Amino acid sequence: MxxxxxxxxxxxxxxxALYGLVRTAQGRHPGRDIRIGVGVVEALLVVQAAIxxxxxxxxxxxxxxxxxxxxYLVVSICVLPIGMQFAVTEPTTRWGGAVVTVAAIGxxxxxxxxxxxxxxANV
Amino acid sequence: xxxxxxxADHAPRPTSSGPGRVLIxxxxxxxxxATARAAVQIATKFHEAPVAYLLSAFAGVVYIVATIGLxxxxxxxxxxxxxxxxxxxxxVLAVGTLTAxxxxxxxxxxxxxxYGRGYGxxxxxxxxxGLWWLRHTRGR
Numbered sequence: 001m002x003x004x005x006x007x008x009x010x011x012x013x014x015x016x017a018l019y020g021l022v023r024t025a026q027g028r029h030p031g032r033d034i035r036i037g038v039g040v041v042e043a044l045l046v047v048q049a050a051i052x053x054x055x056x057x058x059x060x061x062x063x064x065x066x067x068x069x070x071x072y073l074v075v076s077i078c079v080l081p082i083g084m085q086f087a088v089t090e091p092t093t094r095w096g097g098a099v100v101t102v103a104a105i106g107x108x109x110x111x112x113x114x115x116x117x118x119x120x121a122n123v
Numbered sequence: 124x125x126x127x128x129x130x131a132d133h134a135p136r137p138t139s140s141g142p143g144r145v146l147i148x149x150x151x152x153x154x155x156x157a158t159a160r161a162a163v164q165i166a167t168k169f170h171e172a173p174v175a176y177l178l179s180a181f182a183g184v185v186y187i188v189a190t191i192g193l194x195x196x197x198x199x200x201x202x203x204x205x206x207x208x209x210x211x212x213x214x215v216l217a218v219g220t221l222t223a224x225x226x227x228x229x230x231x232x233x234x235x236x237x238y239g240r241g242y243g244x245x246x247x248x249x250x251x252x253g254l255w256w257l258r259h260t261r262g263r
Binding site for chain 2: 065067068071075079082083086087090093094095096098099101102103106110
């Protein structure tokens with residue numbers, strides 16, 4: 001993985017988590033703004049996953065726990081879109097923002113685990 | 124304040140509405156991560172700690188059932204959620220206590236080890252919130 005990109009992803013998921021909380025605190029249903037936020041973070045995650053997957057599967061990087069790594073990689077890109085969908089399917093609630101917060105934190109933790117597993121390979 | 128529907132106070136409210144959606148989101152993430160982790164552990168290194176990995180898988184299934192129960196509606200799903208969240212609380216307390224007393228004998232990598240310390244103690248708090256939410260929405 002790329003160290004700088006991991007930092008950017010941490011910051012992005014953190015900001016998204018905060019923003020979701022703010023929307024819930026304001027009592028407002030997540031709308032276009034949060035879709036854009038999720039879209040931006042998701043784009044970063046996909047780029048990160050593509051680079052990491054390439055380096056593991058074709059780039060000669062060997063990880064001690066490759067299976068776990070690849071599963072976390074899939075988790076890291078799946079959680080936000082699913083969470084987003086779940087957040088907006090109940091149209092009258094203020095809690096959609098907090099659902100996105102949970103998804104963003106879950107994604108951040110998955111990326112943190114990915115970084116740990118990557119560091120274990122000393123690359 | 125007038126109550127538009129007199130029955131609203133007495134009928135159970137859906138557990139999947141309002142803040143319940145946040146709870147379900149947390150359960151879903153635990154269901155996913157615990158199950159996926161257990162699957163990898165069982166597939167790659169089952170012989171190292173079969174009890175711990177089976178326990179991880181069991182915890183994953185409990186989270187999945189709890190998610191299904193909370194996300195659904197009707198008395199059947201509610202009962203399912205009560206049972207799953209109850210088992211979850213017993214599980215995290217039992218495994219947490221066992222691992223706290225005797226860490227040497229028990230490999231510490233399950234969701235419930237040391238009361239879920241590896242997961243920021245969320246596994247300990249989650250069933251308490253879950254039970255409270257089920258009680259809060261049950262109606263009279």
